[in-house]
Amino acid sequence: MKTFSLALRNLLRNRRRSLTTLLAMIVGAGAILVFGGYSRDITYGLQTGYVARSGHLQIQHKNYFMYGSGNPTAYGIPDYEHIIATIKTDPVLASMLTVVTPTLQLGGIAGNFSAGISRIVIGSGVVVEDQNTMRKWNDYQFPSRPKPDALTGTKDNAVLIGNGVARVLQLCGPLKVKNCETPRVTIDANSKAAPDDIAALSAVEAPAHVSADDDASRIEMLAANAHGAPNVASLNVVKAEDQGVKELDDISVVMHLAQAQRLVYAAAAPQATAIVLQLQHTSQMAAARARLEQLLATSFKDSPLEIQEFTTLNPFYGQSIGMFGALFSFIAVLIGAIVLFTVGNTMSMAVVERTVEIGTLRAIGLRRGGIRRLFICEGLLLGVIGAAMGVLIALLLAYLINHAGLSWLPPGRVEPVSLTVRVWGESRLIGGTAIGLMIVAMLSALWPANRASKMNIVDALRHV
């Protein structure tokens, strides 16, 4: 029997006290799990955002990430199409992939010369169809549905700019950007038109027919081409979008890949600064990376390429996870300490109350170890029951929160997202919390149990 059966009956003896102790554990387990579920939701949300934008893995020219972001000419990948084709048909990688797409990043100056204004921007050239496919990545079943890229179905010279770029270039009016008043500034009459040299370069790039609407939201983008000479493109801004982060909002210009390649490489062979790989599941990242490294070392051994993971490319992701991890640990330790003292107190009181009983058990032949086991079992049972009920309460709370229709605006996001708590299915979180609580409850019982086991039998029997 009898240790567990006896321990359980002893717990039921003082029901009110056991219930109070259990309540502390249930609240503790519930709090840990609900916060853990919320933290998990943030992690998945951030991951979904980053993977939908920049994939899981990127193949870049060696050292591009550290030194080459301002120099697409020196750090471009010339044979990117061949690499993409090889990856797409690779028997190991093919089943893991959702998208393999090239991108090109370039630095330049965007100018609204009709307003006499320009600013430094970072341009991204993308394959819009691939970007739309990437946006659909939703491995964690978030309820939101992604909108298609604003460049979808647009002409080659169409661009999408950040709200900050629109604000600085005084394009808020034509682009109907909300909360963006054009400041009253005196503009030099001579600056209303682009300088002659810029205008001449732009005229070469400009499409033959430009509508009045196009003209209203037109910008010129100046970039250095492969030979170091300036190159200008006349671009039609189709939309200004909030990028979530002001620093990005103030410099972002997204365009079709072909347009970006024309700006940088002009008539030379087009290149890409990164090949983006989006996988079916994040869990495949290690396997995919290993295979890619194999391919780079064999099929493309002459190309100086390296692989970057989305966690490296987006340090904010790791920082956010680290911050929530630290908060979770802090809360878990705090609740663990509360449980430790609550269970410890309960067990200590039980030892005092049952001193004569301890003496009797020892007298009739129960060893010290048996007494220790009995009280540790009581602590463990408290832990098991508290953890089990805590998990149930947390699941119920999570269900209620997830169906309450709450939403919030996470940092770096443009639109509010549903406030959800992921407890169901998070076996590691649930298991870790439950086992942790059981261990804490057992540890709490250890000291009173040791004290009980070391009691002098005669003194215990004489206890009043």
Place this chain on the structure above:
Amino acid sequence: MQPVILKNVGRTYHLDAVDVPALSDICLEIRPERFTVIAGASGSGKTTLLNLIGCIDRPDCGEIMVAGHDVQKMSDDALSDFRARHLGFIFQNFNLLPVLTAYENVEYPLILAQVPAAKRKSRVLALLDAVGLADRARNRPGQLSGGQRQRVAIARALATAPQLVLADEPTANLDSHTGAAIIALMRRMQREHQVSFVFSSHDPQVLAEADDAVHIRDGRIVSIERRDERTNQMEAAA
């Protein structure tokens, strides 16, 4: 075989800075299959002597042999196992486990002695029947009267068929009628099970029933009465 032999046993309690001698120079042989009473006034040392015989306390000096074993040399665990197999205890306050039924209380020492389940059941039922509580097997101590509880305690003490049962003032918390019934029951069980019973008591009813009476005062044996030999020899304590 002598169930208990004590030679020059002494026990002193150390209370803060004061040493209180509880027993001095005890020499005693408790004969097998007898009803032995340790009699004396409160504070005379009879409970201390019973504790030493019951192996729940250790002497400061002297030797104690219980059922042929030198119990002083045993480790704490070995002594626990020894108590579980060879000794039975009956307490003044019954000391039943309140969360267990009468059946389970009697069964508990058998579990400690690692007796197989089937054998346990027949033994427990037989003992409960013998003490007249077969119909109360499922009752917890809280649902039993004082006399019934002490009868369960007697059944528990006899569960492992020990060689020696120790009872510390078993009738002290019972009315005289119930006390007499309990003594009669213990006497009957002692004879039926051929076991040695050692009591500490100053109850005249218990003394009247005893085969041997050890009189103790101020921690020393003043006389030993062996009634079944029809002698009243007085043995001065050494």
